[in-house]
Amino acid sequence: MTDMIRTAGLVKRYGKVVALDGLDLVVPKGTVLGLLGPNGAGKTTAVRILTTLLVPDEGTAEVAGLDVRAEPGMVRERIGLSGQTAAVDEHLTGYENLDMVGRLYHLGREKSRARARELLDQFDLEEAGNRPAKTYSGGMRRRLDLAAALVAEPDVLFLDEPTTGLDPRSRALMWETIQELVRGGATVLLTTQYMEEADRLADDIVVIDRGRMIAHGTSDELKTQLGGERVEVDLASSADIPAAMSILGGLSVGEVQVDEQTRRLTAAVTGGADVLRQVLQRLADKGISVVDVGLRRPTLDDVFLTLTGHAAEEVAEHPEDKGKESEPGASKTREKEAVR
Amino acid sequence: MTSAALAFSDGAVIAKRNLIKIKRVPEILIWTLMSPIMFVLLFGYVFGGTIDIPGASYREYLIAGIFAQTVIFGSTFTGAGLAEDMTKGIIDRFRSLPMSRSAVLVGRTASDIVYNTASILVMSVTGFLIGWRIRTSLLEALGGFLLLLLFSYAFSWIMAYVGLRVTSVEVVNNASFMFIFPLTFVANTFVRSGDLPGPLKVFAEWNPVSAVSQAAREAFGNTGSSLPEVWSLQHPVAYTLIWVAIILAVFVPLSVRQYTKKS
Numbered sequence: 001m002t003d004m005i006r007t008a009g010l011v012k013r014y015g016k017v018v019a020l021d022g023l024d025l026v027v028p029k030g031t032v033l034g035l036l037g038p039n040g041a042g043k044t045t046a047v048r049i050l051t052t053l054l055v056p057d058e059g060t061a062e063v064a065g066l067d068v069r070a071e072p073g074m075v076r077e078r079i080g081l082s083g084q085t086a087a088v089d090e091h092l093t094g095y096e097n098l099d100m101v102g103r104l105y106h107l108g109r110e111k112s113r114a115r116a117r118e119l120l121d122q123f124d125l126e127e128a129g130n131r132p133a134k135t136y137s138g139g140m141r142r143r144l145d146l147a148a149a150l151v152a153e154p155d156v157l158f159l160d161e162p163t164t165g166l167d168p169r170s171r172a173l174m175w176e177t178i179q180e181l182v183r184g185g186a187t188v189l190l191t192t193q194y195m196e197e198a199d200r201l202a203d204d205i206v207v208i209d210r211g212r213m214i215a216h217g218t219s220d221e222l223k224t225q226l227g228g229e230r231v232e233v234d235l236a237s238s239a240d241i242p243a244a245m246s247i248l249g250g251l252s253v254g255e256v257q258v259d260e261q262t263r264r265l266t267a268a269v270t271g272g273a274d275v276l277r278q279v280l281q282r283l284a285d286k287g288i289s290v291v292d293v294g295l296r297r298p299t300l301d302d303v304f305l306t307l308t309g310h311a312a313e314e315v316a317e318h319p320e321d322k323g324k325e326s327e328p329g330a331s332k333t334r335e336k337e338a339v340r
Numbered sequence: 341m342t343s344a345a346l347a348f349s350d351g352a353v354i355a356k357r358n359l360i361k362i363k364r365v366p367e368i369l370i371w372t373l374m375s376p377i378m379f380v381l382l383f384g385y386v387f388g389g390t391i392d393i394p395g396a397s398y399r400e401y402l403i404a405g406i407f408a409q410t411v412i413f414g415s416t417f418t419g420a421g422l423a424e425d426m427t428k429g430i431i432d433r434f435r436s437l438p439m440s441r442s443a444v445l446v447g448r449t450a451s452d453i454v455y456n457t458a459s460i461l462v463m464s465v466t467g468f469l470i471g472w473r474i475r476t477s478l479l480e481a482l483g484g485f486l487l488l489l490l491f492s493y494a495f496s497w498i499m500a501y502v503g504l505r506v507t508s509v510e511v512v513n514n515a516s517f518m519f520i521f522p523l524t525f526v527a528n529t530f531v532r533s534g535d536l537p538g539p540l541k542v543f544a545e546w547n548p549v550s551a552v553s554q555a556a557r558e559a560f561g562n563t564g565s566s567l568p569e570v571w572s573l574q575h576p577v578a579y580t581l582i583w584v585a586i587i588l589a590v591f592v593p594l595s596v597r598q599y600t601k602k603s
């Protein structure tokens with residue numbers, strides 16, 4: 001199998017900030033790589049280098065077998081980019097935007113027009129196609145941007161946080177669209193802050209933090225790295241937290257995590273349903289009432305927490321890393337998903 | 341396709357995009373066209389009687405100057421438009437496409453020609469209504485219009501560079517105002533350069549804006565009877581073309597390099 005993306009030792013500095021600190025990536029043809037990391041991890045920087053928008057300070061990057069520094073023009077003919085902020089012209093209609101992009105890929109007048117109509121249809125934008133893009137909702141704009149990336153049917157597709165800032169419905173729609181593309185055999189590099197997104201869309205996941213790879217594998221492999229399952233207990237009263245902690249501590253193979261606000265205790269365990277029964281029994285013995293209890297496999301959030309020592313959300317909300325993409329609604333939704 | 345042909349055909353796609361914007365936000369064009377009308381009326385009636393041009397009416401004399409000033413101001417659209425584009429995601433789309441590296445600039449500056457043609461038309465009609473007449477042939481007058489457009493086109497490339505260098509549209513507008521106002525006033529646009537005091541006179545005589553105004557004035561037959569004493573104004577067409585060549589030779593590569601530069 002040929003590799004469509006290959007980087008070795010990519011370094012990019014912005015003054016004192018090291019955005020990329022020796023990144024190695026390999027994406028075989030027809031696969032999806034999820035580049036997962038919190039805000040400021042270096043995801044966009046990696047995408048910009050691979051799409052010829054940025055020159056790395058060190059290291060090499062190849063796309064479709066072409067060196068991005070030596071042959072940026074040739075690389076541009078093979079790629080499609082849907083960047084972190086939707087790159088559509090507000091004053092142009094959806095149709096005009098796609099037609100323009102087709103002309104600039106040199107598809108010719110007829111082909112550009114046909115392709116524009118085809119994509120509007122495929123992305124559920126037929127009706128909106130004749131309205132200026134500034135009248136579009138965030139989700140529609142994102143879809144138009146993704147459609148623009150697909151105009152020339154590129155060999156390699158770069159999607160930089162395609163669902164950040166979208167409401168759950170638009171996100172689900174976006175996921176479906178991307179999954180369809182993937183089934184069609186596209187090679188995709190997808191960046192995301194959402195664990196669930198990488199889990200669902202990517203064959204292979206690279207977790208990065210501060211410009212460096214901290215983990216690599218399929219989502220199953222990453223989960224296995226953490227060992228067994230977790231017991232989650234939601235208490236009725238915060239007064240019971242200390243008592244419940246000591247019960248769980250006796251059965252857990254690791255530290256017990258506590259979320260004071262939701263009164264949720266999480267403990268890594270081995271032994272499955274048996275342990276769960278024991279937990280319930282001991283809690284009942286002490287007269288601790290429980291709202292909810294469950295056994296679950298680790299989420300990628302757990303993976304991240306274990307690998308970096310901090311949760312993705314914490315970093316994302318760190319003031320200096322706050323980008324325009326971190327919309328207030330986004331991290332809330334994510335929390336919910338992670339818990340599921 | 342050669343790179344020049346590619347720059348031209350991709351530039352046309354970009355120019356079309358810019359012109360669609362005019363269609364969608366027609367206020368821009370309307371206000372752009374209001375100011376030349378105001379200038380023609382203001383200067384025509386306020387100064388019309390106070391300044392004396394031997395052998396010609398001041399109102400006729402001043403039209404070429406207003407044309408020159410207006411088309412030069414028109415070139416600030418390039419600067420403002422590019423500065424705006426640079427702050428938007430669309431520029432990343434353009435940069436990631438296999439299009440000509442100069443197409444965005446070629447298209448942008450070309451759209452200014454359309455703006456400027458429209459404002460020349462409007463000004464001509466307004467001028468005509470207040471008594472301006474072409475005293476030569478229509479063909480010669482067309483030559484004058486063409487030279488104005490050519491000069492302003494070159495000027496657009498200066499503004500392109502400015503627009504790419506600064507970080508916001510407001511800066512372009514303020515900076516260009518500070519620069520274009522003196523340039524178009526210390527010239528023979530509204531007074532004869534010979535009537536200006538000392539150093540201003542020398543500046544005005546060699547100012548390319550004077551040359552392009554003089555050339556247009558001659559093309560319209562509005563010069564009056566007194567002849568200029570300096571080479572630049574005795575050969576205004578040649579002098580203007582020299583400046584056009586210099587500006588393009590310097591600012592086309594400079595702007596393209598600035599656009600291509602990767603931060």
Ligand SMILES: Nc1ncnc2c1ncn2[C@@H]1O[C@H](COP(=O)(O)OP(=O)(O)O)[C@@H](O)[C@H]1O
Binds near residue numbers: 018038042
């Ligand atoms: N143009 C820039 N100037 C200075 N610092 C930058 C610039 N772009 C990115 N950075 C910094 O580089 C780091 C990585 O940024 P980025 O690649 O955008 O991260 P991500 O996309 O994962 O959120 C961050 O610390 C960010 O602040």
Ligand SMILES: [Mg+2]
Binds near residue numbers: 040043084161
């Ligand atoms: Mg980013």
